[in-house]
Amino acid sequence: MIGQKLNDAINEQMKWEMYSANLYIAMSAWAESEDLPGIASWFRVQVEEETFHFNKFFNFVAEAGGRVMMGAIEQPKNDYDSVLDSFKHSLAHEREVTRRINGLMDLALSGSEHAAAIFLQWFVTEQVEEESSFGAIVAKLERIGDDGNGLLMLDDELAARVFTPPTA
Numbered sequence: 001m002i003g004q005k006l007n008d009a010i011n012e013q014m015k016w017e018m019y020s021a022n023l024y025i026a027m028s029a030w031a032e033s034e035d036l037p038g039i040a041s042w043f044r045v046q047v048e049e050e051t052f053h054f055n056k057f058f059n060f061v062a063e064a065g066g067r068v069m070m071g072a073i074e075q076p077k078n079d080y081d082s083v084l085d086s087f088k089h090s091l092a093h094e095r096e097v098t099r100r101i102n103g104l105m106d107l108a109l110s111g112s113e114h115a116a117a118i119f120l121q122w123f124v125t126e127q128v129e130e131e132s133s134f135g136a137i138v139a140k141l142e143r144i145g146d147d148g149n150g151l152l153m154l155d156d157e158l159a160a161r162v163f164t165p166p167t168a
């Protein structure tokens, strides 16, 4: 049985996962409007990742005898100055998600909720991957700078991303 405090905190986190999905939809739409279909597609795959995260939390709360409650989700930013701006914004967002996941883990450990702590371990590891994938693209974009050809090559590279449901 999940404790009420942790249940409430995970409900809050589910809001963040849905906000993440909305944020990446907005970034994908912005990239489409800039004629960068590969980057747009990359962000759409990220939307699937975030939906997967949301569902993983939902299933845990339901299985642990808790109650999912959804709150209002803030509107994401729809316009960006550049591709680098959108990825820097994403990286900052993922760092905030990591901070929140760590807070959930602290809460589970302080309440001796061992099943929840084992469940949350997956997200702790997943956030290392999330920050790494956004960070690597930020680094490439910084190297590309104002080189339009470099940006088109990156757009082609990012088009190859497909969603593969992460293993448990």
Ligand code: FEO
Pocket (backbone or CB within 6 Å): 017, 020, 049, 050, 053, 094, 097, 130
């Ligand atoms: Fe659900 Fe991108 O963290």
